[in-house]
Amino acid sequence: MNAAIRATALSKWFGQGALRTPAVREVSFEARFGELLYIVGPSGSGKTTLLSILSGILRPDAGTVELEGRDLWSLDADSLAQLRLHKIGFVFQDYHLFPRLTTLENVAIPLILQRVPWDEALDQAARHLEIVGLNERANLPPVKLSGGEQQRVAIARAVVSRPDLLILDEPTASLDGDTGRRIIDFVKREVLNAHRCILIVTHDSRIFEYSDRILHMEDGRLRQVEEHHVHE
């Protein structure tokens, strides 16, 4: 399988002088298309910082990130934003759905940012809501949905623009065990495909069984790579 994203010697520090603290230290790995990769570790281990660097949101102090062979951090801010918009889908821990928009409009946002005409964006969003089984909730505001349903809306929003890389930040943190497992099972069955790589940051061991590989982080370093199952 081809590398979807490749990190080479990534390092990131926060603070100045004596307070300078390393968040990510010399992290190198690659994630492949068709792979469901977990980044796990205790709080403060640098998972979120690493995720932010990989997704082109936080500039590293050292190292490179290549997305489909393109050096992410050699791009200017606008190009980076465009790359995120077209190539990366995000599912945030708190979903960050707009409570004043309908579920359908929330899902359509990445397409609208891509300047897809309004009606066409809503049509595509409706198809993705159908995939996540929420087409009957399309006109409700997200606050009327359960936590699991909101998570599925966030997933629909993340994949509506058909990104190559999907990033999920603590996707089960606000869900009960069963709902969390159902969500990840859904992601693995319906969202993952041979042209997409999915990175999940979590410390929820209940969903580890769905991963293809797990990167264990500790004190900003990559300590262990655990192979579970690799799609062919």
Next chain:
Amino acid sequence: MHGILRIAFKLLVNDRGKFAALLVGITFAVLLMVMVTSMFAGVMSRASATVINTGSSLWVMDPAVNTVANSIPVPDYVLDAVRSIAGVKYAVPLFTGSGLVKLPDGAYQAVSIMGLDDSSLVGRPELVEGHIEDIYADNGFIVVKDSEYPKLGSPHVGAEFEINDHRGVIVGIGRVASSGLFGIPALYTTYGRAVQDLPSTRFTMSYVLVEPKTPADIARIARQVADLGYRALTKEQFIQRTSSFYKYQTGVGINIMLMTVISFIVGLSISGQTFYTFILENLDKFGALKAIGARSRELIAMILFQAAFTGLTGYGLGVGLCAVLIAAAKMRLPSYAATVTFFNLGMAFAMVLIITGVASYTGIRRVIRIEPFDVFRA
């Protein structure tokens, strides 16, 4: 509408509580600003009613005159001297004063009297009833049919009345562009009858009305009038002088300015604070949009659109409400002095631009600073 602006629109109007608070802030600020300045404009217009209604190009007066209502009589030789100035097409006397009319029920009503030049009747009102030549009839007066007209018992042509113990007859009913400031009816008669029937000082001529041969002659006429020890003002200058007097020498202008500033501050406070809160509440969502791939300029466009939409809607509602209130007031009080001018509307619009500009600036600063990384830190 571009999709991102449509999203901005929905975010704004679907948050009904905040949107209503924003509109209330701007609407009432505009309402107060336009209302106060319109009342001032109305008062100013009425203060110069005589100048506006008479329509003369150039007014010669005592230099101490500040408003048209407070004339200082000038000696007759001034009229002759002005007539002899090169460039003067004609010059006529004008009497302005006041009198007391005894109504049929025995009550007295103050009136303003305009005495027009006997031969030319320069400055006469437009007649809606009667014939202008009847003003030369015995005791002939023309009454102005305006909001004050009913105070004389709405007299018809031929009605007799008593003014300063002299008999008067209504020979015509006229109309003028602007009613006076002091809420009293207006009567027109000839200059000769006015000085004969009404008590006056040694000098009887209030103003000399001058028509120059060409506009270029005005400056020379004014210089020569000044050499005589008097002042010549164009119609616009006289209106401006009257307006300046009320603005700067009576405290009215300062009070109006204070009211306008207070309205502006109230609008800015309510709208600025509400809009800023609106942005703060959506800050994490803006951060999420940034993470997804929205560029800063797109987020700025969203905020500016929201601010502009709110500002324009509030401005429209404020102006509309003001117009309705003024119309309603004029229906109940015909003499209600308020005039919405383009200047007032423009000033209120500029104030709204400042309010929305400041409100959106504070929001934009926060949105520009938000790091998408913060979204991941939840």
